[in-house]
Amino acid sequence: MEKGTLYLIPCPIGDTPPYDVLPERNRAIIGTIDYFIVENIRSARRFLSKAGIGRPIDSLEFVELNEHTPSEAVETLLAPLLAGRDAGIISEAGLPGIADPGADAVRIAHRHGIRVKPLVGPSSLLLALMASGLNGQSFAFNGYLPIKGPERDRAIRMYEKRAVTEHQSQLFIEAPYRNSALFTRLIEVCAAETRLSIAVDLTTPQEWIKTLSIGEWRKKPAPDLNKRPAIFILG
Amino acid sequence: MEKGTLYLIPCPIGDTPPYDVLPERNRAIIGTIDYFIVENIRSARRFLSKAGIGRPIDSLEFVELNEHTPSEAVETLLAPLLAGRDAGIISEAGLPGIADPGADAVRIAHRHGIRVKPLVGPSSLLLALMASGLNGQSFAFNGYLPIKGPERDRAIRMYEKRAVTEHQSQLFIEAPYRNSALFTRLIEVCAAETRLSIAVDLTTPQEWIKTLSIGEWRKKPAPDLNKRPAIFILG
Numbered sequence: 001m002e003k004g005t006l007y008l009i010p011c012p013i014g015d016t017p018p019y020d021v022l023p024e025r026n027r028a029i030i031g032t033i034d035y036f037i038v039e040n041i042r043s044a045r046r047f048l049s050k051a052g053i054g055r056p057i058d059s060l061e062f063v064e065l066n067e068h069t070p071s072e073a074v075e076t077l078l079a080p081l082l083a084g085r086d087a088g089i090i091s092e093a094g095l096p097g098i099a100d101p102g103a104d105a106v107r108i109a110h111r112h113g114i115r116v117k118p119l120v121g122p123s124s125l126l127l128a129l130m131a132s133g134l135n136g137q138s139f140a141f142n143g144y145l146p147i148k149g150p151e152r153d154r155a156i157r158m159y160e161k162r163a164v165t166e167h168q169s170q171l172f173i174e175a176p177y178r179n180s181a182l183f184t185r186l187i188e189v190c191a192a193e194t195r196l197s198i199a200v201d202l203t204t205p206q207e208w209i210k211t212l213s214i215g216e217w218r219k220k221p222a223p224d225l226n227k228r229p230a231i232f233i234l235g
Numbered sequence: 236m237e238k239g240t241l242y243l244i245p246c247p248i249g250d251t252p253p254y255d256v257l258p259e260r261n262r263a264i265i266g267t268i269d270y271f272i273v274e275n276i277r278s279a280r281r282f283l284s285k286a287g288i289g290r291p292i293d294s295l296e297f298v299e300l301n302e303h304t305p306s307e308a309v310e311t312l313l314a315p316l317l318a319g320r321d322a323g324i325i326s327e328a329g330l331p332g333i334a335d336p337g338a339d340a341v342r343i344a345h346r347h348g349i350r351v352k353p354l355v356g357p358s359s360l361l362l363a364l365m366a367s368g369l370n371g372q373s374f375a376f377n378g379y380l381p382i383k384g385p386e387r388d389r390a391i392r393m394y395e396k397r398a399v400t401e402h403q404s405q406l407f408i409e410a411p412y413r414n415s416a417l418f419t420r421l422i423e424v425c426a427a428e429t430r431l432s433i434a435v436d437l438t439t440p441q442e443w444i445k446t447l448s449i450g451e452w453r454k455k456p457a458p459d460l461n462k463r464p465a466i467f468i469l470g
Contacts, residue, residue: 019258097364098364110368110447120356126333129332131243131351134338136335136338138375138378139376140374
């Protein structure tokens, strides 16, 4: 029997109409799927209803896959695909599997020879990088920095060193309520000539993107980053 | 006087209808711009005519920005923005400034306080990464490997080491006519348990994506990668 296809379905990253940031073609593809592996059922249902797919949401089947899912359970979630049914992975925001759960399911899908089909959508990481003017020929995304002060400062210095010596742009993120504290550490720890790009509220009307040297950031009032999703890049 | 906005305009990465991979909203935005900074004028014109913008292509102004552009000329290209005119950067395929020219202009725009607005579009790097099942919480894009044998092998070993010890997925690309040679080196140089994902012809009907361990790749016939745009990921 032919196996189903595992579609990777991006979501908007801010509070924007879905087709401001997703190709219309995604709608047609999503509309053919009735089995969804999702990070959170409520928000996946909300996304699908905004996405305006043809069939009633209540006729669709949802299973959750997130940090609480035991890895042996992931295998079970993919069983319908082995029986020929298509499935879609939907994460909370942005691209499934990028700074988000979903990669486990994809890895197991490959092991079973299930076709994986990624759809186009917004990535806050790449929007921030392209808009930063920093090096896009070589870059690394490092996820979250350590929370504790000394380890965090050490991580900042390590990334700054890589940014400078390898000319590799270093991206990272922070829990939004800690953004301002991270900014303070960055401008204290890094050298005046190191460049720092900050992108906030990407794709929304409040979007704000700025690249300055650490020395220039020091001279300005601190930007308002509080509780706003942000990407930080050292370059 | 208010400065213009610098829009970063993604293009399709394969031979697909533009709005299969771009949000419809991009069309409306592109339609308001009459000054384009592009990697190649011919292909930018071709893209814009496929993208179905409202006004005649011949009424638009194009300037080229590519590896032949002296960096002092980039400043001049941005002069219209200082005078209040909007501009769009269009690269050959994918996202401007990511594995592509354009970053210079963006960097200078920030220096002048010009607003930079990135639009959503396809990134072969992130499509490949999300579809690989490899770690999307930490990853690096390294551009092209060195061409010469010994340096290339050394680079492969270095990236493999980072993939394994830092659990950081390592992405790279190759000139399409050298893909098969690179594949041969990868399966010879890397350890059997290292995983290698290959994504070819992304977003096109010929799209092909597979993640296997090096040991598994060795047992299979080599994939057909010749002259097909490909992303390689070690994880």
